Amino acid sequence: MIDDYTINYKEDFPLLKESPVAYLDNAATMQRPQVVLEAEKTFYEKYNANPLRGLYELGMEATDRYEEARETVRAFLHAAKSCEIIFTRNTTESINLAAYSYGLNNLKAGDEILVGIDSHHSNLLPWQMVARQTGASLKFLECENDGSFTEESIDKAITKKTKLAAITHISNVIGKVNPVDQIIKKVHEAGGIVIVDAAQSVPHISVDVQVMDADFLAFSGHKLMTPMGIGVLYGKERLLDAMPPFLTGGEMIDSVTREGAVFAQLPHKFEAGTVNGGGAWGLKAAIDYINSIGFPAIEAKENALTAFAMEEMKKIPYLHIIGSEKPEEHNGILNFTIDGVHPHDIASIMDGAKVAVRSGHHCAQPLLEHLGVLVTTRASISFYNTKEDILRLTEQLKKVRRLMGYDE
Structure with missing residues (x-):
């Protein structure tokens, strides 16, 4: 359960401690701890x-x-x-x-x-x-x-x-x-x-x-x-x-x-x-x-957050996750599409809610072509993220199509 991994590592990171952003672009670059x-x-x-x-x-x-x-x-x-x-x-x-x-x-x-x-x-x-x-x-x-x-x-x-x-x-x-x-x-x-x-x-x-x-x-x-x-x-x-x-x-x-x-x-x-x-x-x-935290704790926290995120994202019928159905096979990386909405628009809407995600081809165009998609939105999780970060992401994703003029 996600509640088993509640240590607030954000206290160790000056930007995360002070900023309201839910930072979910960790695959691009991570935040720096005070040490x-x-x-x-x-x-x-x-x-x-x-x-x-x-x-x-x-x-x-x-x-x-x-x-x-x-x-x-x-x-x-x-x-x-x-x-x-x-x-x-x-x-x-x-x-x-x-x-x-x-x-x-x-x-x-x-x-x-x-x-x-x-x-x-x-x-x-x-x-x-x-x-x-x-x-x-x-x-x-x-x-x-x-x-x-x-x-x-x-x-x-x-x-x-x-x-x-x-x-x-x-x-x-x-x-x-x-x-x-x-x-x-x-x-x-x-x-x-x-x-x-x-x-x-x-x-x-x-x-x-x-x-x-x-x-x-x-x-x-x-x-x-x-x-x-x-x-x-x-x-x-x-x-x-x-x-x-x-x-x-x-x-x-x-x-x-x-x-x-x-x-x-x-x-x-x-x-x-x-x-x-x-x-x-x-x-x-x-x-x-x-090393002071240990990879077992890091993997446990990231897998728990990933599983929670996938559970919430699967409740959105027009959202499609790229890759495995198993959260533990994502290692915190969740690429997805939303029917009828360009990933750049998704990222812009997320940004308006202080959620940082990445959109584009992620410097992997041959792979996306192989998978039959051109661009995606990516949320990437680290051990310092929280359940609240995930909930802010998924709650905003539920609003995306309506904000883009759809009935949902």
Whole structure:
């Protein structure tokens, strides 16, 4: 029951504590708790120097905070070594790093790149680029209407030519957890490698890259309650070690001559220029905050709220939820349509009632086309949402058609 999960986490979030908005766009970006905001502030108040550069005390303290954040991410993902954690700006940059540094240097004509049809554009466009430039073929792994990938479809899609698969862990449209372990195993048997887009999974469920056996995994800090502008690419050490840098410039070198350069060791050869020390320290604080609550409590709260939302939404006869009938398979993501009303109008009506939802194609146009819809409205739930947020959403949804001139 929803009443079993009544802790008011909004008290930890300055914006949610002060604003009347029912914030239900968490799949786009999450709110920041006070401890994360304070962490970034503290970095610049107490440790503000350029990490990895100055050999004076303050510079070494900044470097220590930066590397401590890296170790926190390593433990969070259960990676084997800290050098397998590369700091980037976001998921998009992480995937592009893998595409440019690994894809362009390892794929060739005749190879196949397999992309899940449910992929965010950030995990599709880089591989379209790699296919164009290398002559490799791009193939899609198709899903069912509820977002599931059948064993038959997986077996059919993966061939001996599959040299790279780009797979979404949790779709930002359907919310279902994909069978990444199964896909990774089959791709490895075919001699390929797998990159996992974990932007929607890392904030909500525990991820173990070693158990999963992912070759690469990417996520954004801002979907994990951190400041914008910090992200992560995990990569197996042997793969990263063999890859050339994605960006070149300051701090990613060991030495430079007129003729060339010797690049730094992992992970620094992939972190050119001044790094986001404050963002990394904020990411550490966000992970510490999540760990203090625990994923069992987070999943229980989000599943309870999702079940309650679906129960209320199903009472509206002209509203149609995209994906599974099972609340626990949505992971807080509820995409829907309303007969005769454009999603942009739905979002505008919601906004008038201080309910923040997203409308559009959600950067997943091939998936929506596959499902037979062009645009949807998305409500995405986090553990800090409340029953009252859901009731405000559903009560307004009941009024939408009447406000648009229908009899209902």
